[in-house]
Amino acid sequence: MGITRRQFLRWSGVSTLGAVMFNGCRIPEEELQIESPVDMPEDLVSGIDNWYATVCQHDMSSGIIVRVVEGRAKKIEGNPDYPMNQGRHSARSEAALQSLYHPDRLVEPLYRDQRLGQLVPISWASARQILSDKLAGLSDKGKFRIVTGPLRGHLALLTSEFVKGYGGAHMAFESLEQVTLKAAIKSVFGQNRLPEFDIANAKHLVAFGADFLSTWQAPVRYARAYGEFRQGESRRRGTHVQVDSRFSMTAASADEWVPVKPGGEGVLALSMAYVMIRDGYVPSVHAQALTDGKLLPALDNFSPENESVRNATGVDASRIETLAHEFANPGNQPALAIGGGSAGAHTSGLFNLKAIYALNVLVNNINSKGGVILNPDPPIKELSGQDVVSMGTPASLEEWQSLSGQNVEVLMTRGVNPIHGLPKAAGFSEVMANASFVVSFASFLDETVALADLVLPEHTYLEDWGDDVPDPGPGYQVFGIQQPVVRPFHEGTRSFGDELLILGASVANDLTGILGLEPGDEQIRPEFRDLLRKGAYDLWMQNRGSVKAETFDGFWNGILERGGWWDMEENVKSQSAPDPLPIGSDGKITWPTIEFQGQQGVDTFNLLPFLSNSMMDGTLAHLPWLQATPDPITSMTWHSWVEINSKTAKDMGIKEGDMLELSSPSGIVEAPAYLHPAVPPWTVSVPVGQGHTDYGQYASGVGVNIMNIIAPMVDADTRALAWAGTRVKVRNTGVNIDIPKFEGSVPSIEAEEGQIIQITNLH
C-alpha cells in the first residue's frame, strides 16, 4: 500500500504534535531528585542527644554526665549513679564547657624563639624532638623536675614511672594546700587516704575552719549530705556548729558560728576535750592512746578557765563548756568533728587538726554510721603503691624553697600555675629563670606557661581519657573513669598521658614495658587509654562490685556507661590506735606555737585568704561564667575584695568600695572594701585566685593576687605554708569605686509594719 503525500504530511504533523504534547506531560527531571545540602541547615532542630558519663576535673571527685548533640558538648549535669555526688554538681563542673570552647585555648605547640624572645608556633613533630633531645641531654638524670596538680589514678602511676625513669622528682602543686590535713589524718587515723565524713547520718557536727559546703575537699558530696543532715526524712534535724575565723558560706548555714581567733582552733578543740573528760561525758579510756596513757592531767593546760585558753581562742569558758557538752551529749551521738581550711594553715596547723580530729576518737565514732568512715585502698593493685599515692600529696613550702638549690635543668609543668599561686618567698620564679629548659603542658596560657621555653597544648578533660580514685572517697572503693565525650575541638591539642608514653619510648627508658603495655610500633603506639584498659581488666578479673560482665569489652562498656566502678561492700575493716598528741617532759600536752608574721599595732589585722566559691584558687578564673558567679556571702563578681567588720571600718572611716591598701612584709595589694557585720574585728579576708596578669582575656587584670603578700610562715611540724599566718596593715587610700555586686541591685520587698514579729520579745 502506498502513502500519498497528503497522508504523509498528516501523520508526521500528528506525530510531532503528539511528541511535543506528551513531552510536556513528563515529570521534570529535578522533581525526581532530592538533594542533600552540604552544610547543616541552621533552622533544623536536631533529633537526638547523647549523654556520656565522665568524671569532672574542675571539681575533683564529682562524676558528671555531658549532653552531646551533633558531636558538640552542650550541657553538664551530675551523674546520678556516681557515688561521690549522686547526681549533684557544682557551677565549677558546669563551666567545663567554657574551657572546651574557650577563645583563648592553646591550639598549637609554641617554642621560644631565642632571637625574638617570643613564643612562635611549631609542629608537634619538632616539639617532641626538641623535648626528647633536652631530656636526653641532661647532665645529670636527677636534674629533671615535673610539677603537676595532685595526681591520682593511672595518670599518677604513669607520671611516677616516667619520673623514675629519669631519676628526677615530681612535685604536686596546690595553692592553699592541705599538707597538714593529710598529716593529721595519718597521725590520728593511721590512714594515707582522707576519710569520708558521714555528715548525712551525724546528729551533731562541729566543723573547724573547713568551708565544706563551698570549697573544702568534696563540697558537692558534703552539700548533698548536709541536705540529708538537715532535712532528711525520719530523722531529727542535725545541729551544726561552725568554729571558723571567717564567716564563710558554711558558717552562714550553721546553727551557731564561733568566731575563733586565728590559730586557736586546736586549743579550743583540746579545751572541749578537757571538759568532755572532766565532766564524765566520755569514758577516759577513749583518751588513753591520745594522751599516751596520761588521761586528763595531760590536758591541764587546756582547761577553759585558763586565761591562756581564752586569749588564744577568744571564746569564753562557759561557751567552750556548752560546746563540749553538746558535742559529747549521748543524745547527740553520733557527733562528728571535722577540721581543715584555715584551721590547718597556721604555725600550729598540724597541732590544730590533730586536736580537732582527736575529738572523734573521744566520742568513738570511727568507722561507724554518722562518724569518720575510713577509706580503703584503690581497687587496682598498681594504684595503691606508696609511690603512686604520694603523687596526690602537695609539696610543702619548704620543699618549694629547697627547689632553687637543686640546679634543676629541665622543668616540666602540667596544668598548674605556681607563679601565680605560690607566695613570692617560695622562689619559684627563680627556679624557672635558672632552669635551662622549661616545658609546659597546658590548655591555656597563664603566668607560668608564659615563661616556658616550650608550650605543649593539651586537651581539656572533656576531650581526653583519664580516671579518678576519689580522695576522699565515699567510704568504699570507687574507680571513676573519664572518657572523651567529644572529639578534640582543635586539631593541634594532645593528651598529656599519650605524650608521656611517646616521650618515654623515644628516650629509651622502657616505659611501656614497665607499665605492662604492648610495645606497639610506629603506626600503633600504646596510648594512655591502653593503660586505663589494663587497669579496668584487673577490675574485671576481680568480678565484684557495681559492674560485672561476661566479657571484658562488656565490662569496659559498662564502666563507661555508668562513669565508673564501685564496690560498696569493700571498706576498711580494721583501724590503728591514734598517735599521741605531743606531750612534753612534764607529762602535759605541749602548748602550740601560734605565731604570725607582719605588722602589729593600730589598724593591723590577721589576713585570712580563702578559696573563691566558684574559681577556687584561680585555676578557673579564665571562665567568665565563674567570674560572674556571685560570691555567696558578699554577692561580689568579677573582682577581689577585702571583707572587713562594719564597725571597725566605720571607726577607721572606711566605706564600702573604698580602695584599701593591705601591706605585709612581703608586699602590698589594693582592693575595695566590703563591709560586713559578721567579720571578726581582728581579721580581714580576701579571696584568692584573681589578679592574673596573663591568663586570657577574661581573667587578666581582674582583681589582685593576695598570694603576693602572704608571708612565708610554715607549720611547725610539716613545714607546709601557713597561709593564714600573715598580719597586714590596712590603710584607706581615699579612692572609692563602685564594686560589682548583686546585693542591693534589686530593691527589697517592703513588708507591712504589722507583719514584723520581733522574736527577741518572745523570750
Place this chain on the structure above:
Amino acid sequence: MVATGGLLLTLAGLFVVRAWWTTPFEVLGFGAAPEQPVAFPHTVHAGDGVLLMEDGHPKLNSDGSEAYGLGMDCTYCHRNVDKGAAASVPPVEQCMDCHKAVGGDLQEVKKVIQAWDTRQPLVWERVHRLPDHVRFVHEAHMRFFTQPGNLLPSGQQALVPSDVCSTCHGDVANMVEVNQVRSLKMGDCVDCHRDYSAPTDCVTCHY
C-alpha cells in the same frame, strides 16, 4: 499473527491498568530501586540484624565476629519527619559527623568525603514521590500514630516516630537499596483514612 498481536495488546493494557491503579509490574526496570549516587545501605545504619554480603554469607568483623547493623533511629537522619511536611534527607555535614572518624577507607564513603571536600551537594534519586496536586505532611501522621491508643495497621502501638515509618515505606532498615513497596495511590491513602476515621474531604490532601 492476530492472536499474538492481541496478546501483546492485552498484556500492554494490563500493564497500564495495573500501573494506573497500583504499582507497575516489575519488568523492564519498572518498580526497581533507582540507582543512587552513593550506594547508601540502610541495613548498616538503621538495621540491627546480622549484615549479609552479596553472596548471602554473614559479614565478619576484623576479629571474626558477625557484623551487625547499627540500629540507628530513622529520625537521626530524617530529622524533620516529626516536625514538618518533608521527612528530609541529611546534609553531607551530618554524614561527616561520623564519617570523618569511621569508614574513610570504603569506596562509597569516599564519595561522601569527596562531596564534603569539594562542597558538592549529593543528588539522590527520589524513591517516593506523590503528584504535585497532593500535599502529604509527615508530621501529622507521626503525631497521630504516636498518640496512645492509635494502633498502627500492624496492630502495634507506635511509641516513637520511627515506629511509624515502615507502615508506608516497608522495612527500609533491611533494604540494601530502597524500593517503593506501597502504591501510595489515592485509593491507598483513602482506604487508610477511612479505617482510622481520618477526614476524606478532597481538601484534606488537595489544597
